[in-house]
Amino acid sequence: MIELSVTIGVFAVFMLFFVSVFQVIIQSIQFNKQIAAKMYAETQLENAFAVIEREMQWGGSMSGNLARTTIQRPDGSTAALTAFGSGEFGEGSATATSDGQTMKLKYAQVEKGILRKFSSYNEYAALEWGDPEVGTIEEVFLDKYPSNPAAKVYFSYIGGAQSLYTGKEDYWPKNSAATATLWAFSVDSLAAASTATLTYWEPIEKLFKTSENTEATGLYHNRPELSDYLLTLAYQIPEYPPTFKGIDIGGSREYFGEVISKTTFWVEDGSKLKMSKYVPTAHGTITQTLFEPIKAATFTIHQDYVQLDLIYLIPDPANRGQNIEYRKTRKFWTLGAGG
Amino acid sequence: MRKKGFTVVELFIILGVFSVLIAVAVPLWEKTSRDLQIARLLDTAAQGVLYVLGDARGNSVRQGTYVSRVTVVTDEDGTPTHFASGVRKDDGGANKFYAISRWEIPKVLINTLYQPYVYDTISIDFEPAGKYYYIFGAWVKEESAHYTLLTDQASTTIRIYLTNQGTGTDAPQKVIRIVDGMPGVID
Numbered sequence: 001m002i003e004l005s006v007t008i009g010v011f012a013v014f015m016l017f018f019v020s021v022f023q024v025i026i027q028s029i030q031f032n033k034q035i036a037a038k039m040y041a042e043t044q045l046e047n048a049f050a051v052i053e054r055e056m057q058w059g060g061s062m063s064g065n066l067a068r069t070t071i072q073r074p075d076g077s078t079a080a081l082t083a084f085g086s087g088e089f090g091e092g093s094a095t096a097t098s099d100g101q102t103m104k105l106k107y108a109q110v111e112k113g114i115l116r117k118f119s120s121y122n123e124y125a126a127l128e129w130g131d132p133e134v135g136t137i138e139e140v141f142l143d144k145y146p147s148n149p150a151a152k153v154y155f156s157y158i159g160g161a162q163s164l165y166t167g168k169e170d171y172w173p174k175n176s177a178a179t180a181t182l183w184a185f186s187v188d189s190l191a192a193a194s195t196a197t198l199t200y201w202e203p204i205e206k207l208f209k210t211s212e213n214t215e216a217t218g219l220y221h222n223r224p225e226l227s228d229y230l231l232t233l234a235y236q237i238p239e240y241p242p243t244f245k246g247i248d249i250g251g252s253r254e255y256f257g258e259v260i261s262k263t264t265f266w267v268e269d270g271s272k273l274k275m276s277k278y279v280p281t282a283h284g285t286i287t288q289t290l291f292e293p294i295k296a297a298t299f300t301i302h303q304d305y306v307q308l309d310l311i312y313l314i315p316d317p318a319n320r321g322q323n324i325e326y327r328k329t330r331k332f333w334t335l336g337a338g339g
Numbered sequence: 340m341r342k343k344g345f346t347v348v349e350l351f352i353i354l355g356v357f358s359v360l361i362a363v364a365v366p367l368w369e370k371t372s373r374d375l376q377i378a379r380l381l382d383t384a385a386q387g388v389l390y391v392l393g394d395a396r397g398n399s400v401r402q403g404t405y406v407s408r409v410t411v412v413t414d415e416d417g418t419p420t421h422f423a424s425g426v427r428k429d430d431g432g433a434n435k436f437y438a439i440s441r442w443e444i445p446k447v448l449i450n451t452l453y454q455p456y457v458y459d460t461i462s463i464d465f466e467p468a469g470k471y472y473y474i475f476g477a478w479v480k481e482e483s484a485h486y487t488l489l490t491d492q493a494s495t496t497i498r499i500y501l502t503n504q505g506t507g508t509d510a511p512q513k514v515i516r517i518v519d520g521m522p523g524v525i526d
Contacts, residue, residue: 003345007353014357018364025371032375036382040389040524047393051476054400261475275476286477288490288520 033317034324041314041326048273048291049308049330055263056306056332058107060094083262083278095306095334100298101267103306108260265290267297273310295325305331376449377501381513384461384499385524387442388422388515392473392522394440395424399473404439407473411463412438419444422463424473447501466496478520494518 082088084106089096096104262278273294276287295311308330313323345353391409398404404426412421423441444461465471470481478495479486489495500512514525 003349007349010353011356014360018360025375029375029378032378032382036386037524039382039386043386043389043393044522047389047396050393050397051400054397055476277475277477286475286488286490288477289518290476290521292521292523 030317034314037314037317038326041312044291045310045312045328049332051275051290052265052308053332055105055107056334059105059334060107083280095301097299097301100300103265103299103301105263105265106261107263265299267294270294270296273297293323295323301334305333307331373449377511380445380447380449380461380501381499381511384444384463385513385515388463388497388499389522389524391422391424391440391442392515392517396473396476396478396520398424398439400476405474407439408436409471409473410436412436412441419460419462460502462498462500462502464498464500466498471495473520476520478517489517490519492518497522 086093089104089106094106260280264276264278266274266276268274271294272292273290274287275290276285278285291312293313295313297308297310300307300309310328310330311325312328313325316322316324395407395409399407406426407424408427409424410422411419412423414420421438421441421443423438425436425438425440427436444463447461472479472481472486474486478489480489480495495517497515497517498512499515501510515522516525517523
């Protein structure tokens with residue numbers, strides 16, 4: 001009887017030890033899962049904050065111009081660019097909220113921004129690389145990149161009457177044509193919000209040159225005005241060469257990255273932080289999820305910054321189907337473009 | 340008169356029971372230990388991939404890096420060395436990839452009681468296969484003539500797995516799914 005008791009006792013101690021060790025291991029696994037999930041969420045959240053922060057950097061750039069700009073359609077009709085108007089944003093403001101659940105931001109990030117698309121790039125003249133002979137852009141492309149499948153060149157601009165021209169365009173002033181004023185922005189969009197100064201250029205007096213400069217995926221006009229401004233072709237898409245590729249954001253509309261947009265951040269169904277960019281030159285909107293899952297989020301606009309208060313969730317590994325809540329607050333400086 | 344204490348038979352029985360318990364516990368312990376190390380390794384890999392994806396998305400709303408490609412960088416032998424994001428620019432007539440942020444794929448070594456358990460490497464696959472980018476904050480796939488915006492339920496899977504001479508996707512793995520532009524880790 002004593003031996004049996006001793007054996008049972010030793011066995012019980014062993015089992016207790018054994019079970020305890022595995023309990024610790026299981027708890028450790030659960031804790032590791034929780035830490036990993038929190039790290040994933042934190043990484044994603046910082047990513048989302050970085051996107052908001054960078055969008056905010058441009059807030060207010062060309063704000064005044066955007067509020068007054070009209071849009072010209074391919075058929076020649078014009079309309080007010082209401083998406084950027086003072087009615088939605090308030091006079092002089094680049095940000096707007098509604099109930100703290102939505103924040104809208106308008107800007108044209110435009111040191112190099114040209115806001116018009118052209119489809120008939122072979123209409124205008126260009127210099128060939130290393131060759132003073134004048135050829136067309138198409139000829140230059142074919143000569144330099146025989147396999148280049150690019151069929152169109154796109155860019156856009158704000159016209160002399162502060163109209164935003166969009167859509168396909170066959171027109172280009174040839175050397176013999178009357179002047180056609182092209183407008184290019186020449187502002188530092190990181191500066192405080194103010195009405196930008198537009199400079200213009202009459203292409204009849206200048207020759208284009210396609211450039212292989214790595215920081216210029218586009219067209220320069222010839223020297224000595226090189227430093228005046230840059231016409232950007234398929235804006236900043238470094239796929240050049242060999243191809244220009246727009247983003248299809250619905251139907252036949254293509255977005256080539258003209259950096260003028262109304263960016264909206266909002267809370268969807270109390271569970272997702274969403275972001276959309278309305279692009280007037282494509283008359284389309286790109287919408288994607290910035291972060292999920294969340295429980296709540298609120299934007300508060302101040303004079304110099306926007307504050308985002310957010311509660312995000314990670315799954316609780318110890319209680320299936322339940323979440324653990326974490327709170328996060330972040331301020332984003334608006335460089336004076338706030339309410 | 341019977342002497343007090345264990346008999347030899349009883350001792351052997353107890354030792355036998357202990358032996359069975361240890362025989363069960365030790366391999367279980369080793370498997371648990373190995374699984375923990377693999378899980379930690381895959382968590383680290385997922386974290387690295389998420390970091391690169393996040394940086395690519397952040398850069399894609401920044402001037403000069405609007406088209407941020409996300410890709411696996413290999414060495415001359417084709418062995419994956421980094422998961423990276425960056426831009427492609429013309430360099431003397433050639434398209435060259437410039438990595439802006441990268442996560443170095445580590446050597447995979449898992450220590451166990453008996454012998455180190457070595458996988459060849461960590462492989463990272465995109466499903467469906469293709470070239471992927473963040474552009475202006477949006478997740479897109481390169482097509483022949485344009486970028487397709489992957490939004491709503493159009494998802495991309497990034498599978499991270501340990502490979503050991505062709506163990507392929509049966510190997511321990513972690514899956515990141517990008518839905519509506521948002522990467523999330525799927526266990």
